[in-house]
Amino acid sequence: MKAEASGIILHLNEETLHLDIKAGAADWKWADGFCPAVITEKETIPFSRWQEIGHEKFVSGVGKGIRSSYRMLDGEEESYSFETSVWVEEMEEDWCAGSGKGGKLYGRVHFEWIPICEEGLAVKEVRWPGCMEFEEPSSQWQTVVNEGQGLLIPNNWKIQAGTPAFNGRFLTAGSYMPWYGQIKNGAGYIAIASTPWNGGVWLEHPAGGPYTHIGTWWEPSLGKMDYRRCMEYVFADNCDYNELCKIYRNYVKDKGLFVTLAEKMIRVPAIKKLVGCSIMHCGIKTNVNPESDFYDKTDPEKNNHVTSFTVREMQMGNLRKMGVKKLFLHLDGWADPGYDNKHPDYRNACKEAGGWEGMKDLVNTVHRCGFLFGIHDQYRDYYLDADTFDEEYAVRLTDGTIPKHKRWAGGPQTYLCGTQAPYYVKRNFQDLFRHGIKLDGAYLDVFTCNEGDECDNPRHRMTRRECYEYRKQCFDWLLARGIMTSSEEVSDWSMQSLIFCHYAPYSFMLKSPGTSREGIPVPLFNLVYHDCVLEPWMMDKTEGMEDFMGYALLNAGMPYLLRDGAYENMDGSFTDSSGMWIEEMISRCKVVQELHEKVAFCEMMRHELLDEDGMKQRTVFSDGTCVTVDLGTGEYEIK
Incomplete structure (x- = not known):
């Protein structure tokens, strides 16, 4: 099943329940090994165990997408049920000011997980939407993680990634900001949790790669999933982690979270x-x-x-x-x-x-x-x-x-x-x-x-x-x-x-x-x-x-x-x-x-890695100040 708007093509595989997204020339698809699931203390229940699964395309005044319903868990009439909605917002995206890269932003894709009936299951966690297929052992394939001040993981990084602090929970030291992203050869996406309070990020990167998988988990609030859980994905080309940060900077300005020191x-x-x-x-x-x-x-x-x-x-x-x-x-x-x-x-x-x-x-x-x-x-x-x-x-x-x-x-x-x-x-x-x-x-x-x-x-x-x-x-x-x-x-x-x-x-x-x-x-x-x-x-x-x-x-x-x-x-x-x-x-x-x-x-306008292992770095500020540091030798230049 397909839906298309604002330069984005969504394709839902009704058998695997996986989603493929085409944004410009870049294809993004969920990793083959990912299983959308509801997790309880006793077991992990794949979405496919719901016996009555239906999909329909829909059009609203602001976008187009695919709505899916999941009912009759293991064939039980009165059982836990939920819906998902994946839709593309029809809008012109503003490119981030100051990026200087001349890239393009594609439509905003909304992922919504919606509880309908919460009878019969004590949910511990929901894992959805899926992680992207990201398997190339290249330093130009990079995952951006908001643990602490920030972390960039090239796909060929030699050290295994551990579980982020606080299990990657959004709005903690494990994820100062509720988003993550990936870039492959200049094409990238940022995944923003617009309902971050009961969610977080999970991460897999084995020593040396060749892959990095990153996705979202959701937990109950006071014992129930209770409310709609939402992610917003923005896709871009000709970008790096700087552009993803500037997309998010614009996002928090729009939301009213951004208040300057001035x-x-x-x-x-x-x-x-x-x-x-x-x-x-x-x-x-x-x-x-x-x-x-x-x-x-x-x-x-x-x-x-x-x-x-x-x-x-x-x-x-x-x-x-x-x-x-x-x-x-x-x-x-x-x-x-x-x-x-x-x-x-x-x-x-x-x-x-x-x-x-x-x-x-x-x-x-x-x-x-x-x-x-x-x-x-x-x-x-x-x-x-x-x-x-x-x-x-x-x-x-x-x-x-x-x-x-x-x-x-x-x-x-x-x-x-x-x-x-x-x-x-x-x-x-x-x-x-x-x-x-x-x-x-x-x-x-x-x-x-x-x-x-x-x-x-x-x-x-x-x-x-x-x-x-x-x-x-x-x-x-x-x-x-x-x-x-x-x-x-x-x-x-x-x-x-x-x-x-x-x-x-x-x-x-x-x-x-x-x-x-x-x-x-x-x-x-x-x-x-x-x-x-x-x-x-x-x-x-x-x-x-x-x-x-x-x-x-x-x-x-x-x-x-x-x-x-x-x-x-x-x-x-x-x-x-x-x-x-x-x-x-x-x-x-x-x-x-x-x-x-x-x-x-x-404003910090840009950060640059001047060598592959990140020991030489540069930052540029909005007044033109440029700071270059060699972290290996301790030498620095401010101009």
Whole structure:
């Protein structure tokens, strides 16, 4: 069965239920080994097991396509049923501004999976639409993955691809942006999840290739598939990953997600002061619960220590004397419970470190030095020993259980239902205001790194999509008070309300130095959002390894001057990874700071790989600034 519109020809094979798509001269077909399926805890059910399958062509006022219905699973009359709809939107696609390649975009193809009757199956996952046949062992056949800042996998890449972080879930560190794409000899497509909240990407690339398969999985929301799941594919010729990013940049502009730093600065003028800062990340109190997985039984003294606010004051003064002019202090563990303890009841300044007066003196010193000050805070982890802990307000799963673990320093915990987070933010920050703590920024941990939660408590039922909205409310409350918002990483959903982040690294940066890389790091996120959010970058210079300063320059980000991670050998905090004296670190940071001040508000127009293994790279910004880096030698040129 065929349907045609806007330069696209769809062909549905009614026997295999596979789809072929012709876009211009390029043919895209689903891989032979792909099986569209509904997955339960017990089995994988191919679509072909539905006994009553019907297909029909349809025409609407905006497009043409093929609708398929799936009824009578295993011949049962009253059984789980669903529909799929694949249609081409009849429209003229705009080519992305600034691409400079003169290519062509073809029609937008919509894939919709629609639940009709949800009786008889407890669905765990749906895999549809299918992955493309992508079997050529060539470096010119490339897969684009949004894990972390971005990853490019040539089909002949020698390292096997692992499962992306968070199982590839959209809107997490496993997929900052809800899309993926593939390019073969200049022809490509981008697959955008327009309903990303309960979905993600799966990936297969064996060592050396010769293929890479990538596709979409969908999960239930509160126990049911419940709503239509949608992907939008845009096909192009004469393109590379830059063009795919610019297609998506236009998409988020159309959707209203795209808000530039210049626009945000109207709301929060302090952004201008943050541009060009280096970052100092340090803490006050560490207190590891004996029940925590991080508790060190062999060296108990490591579990508890305090650095006074006065010591941090002295550091500020010393850095100023050493020539540091612009700095943002990110302070962990500033409250009585200690870092990652008793949230969300994290209220009183650490008495052992000097209490409220000591903290206020530190803030005043930071500001006298011309620096900026912000705190670490947390409104997802819900500690069982928090003063106001009540299981009634914890996330409840659909089976009635409350998820619990004891991973972090505070020990046993669950998760706070996101519906409650805005109330705690207001309560806690008003405490800070009452004690004269003048905040420039606030970091709300994990919001933009971890998945949104779902809660099945009928008193505050919440979908994953709604959870992101509650998190955004927390950011917006802070912005309304002139406080710059930050979180752990970056995520598509937060771009209207996030000013900066802890980092937005390439995925390899969070693994032990020397770990084999699963592709070439490319700045997909910054090709879309560079002028929307400020990103600090690690500046590690490990002997025998590439200098991370090169990536900070390529991405024109903010440099980390001092970075004392809360947990050793996690989240990119590896022991003795810098190997530099403070004077050298300050000097290196100044180079990155000067570039950041120049182009922080500029679009990243283009990124180029200048050799096959990606060790030589170049970025070009909208003001004409060009940054070229040899990651192997550490040499760079800015012009």
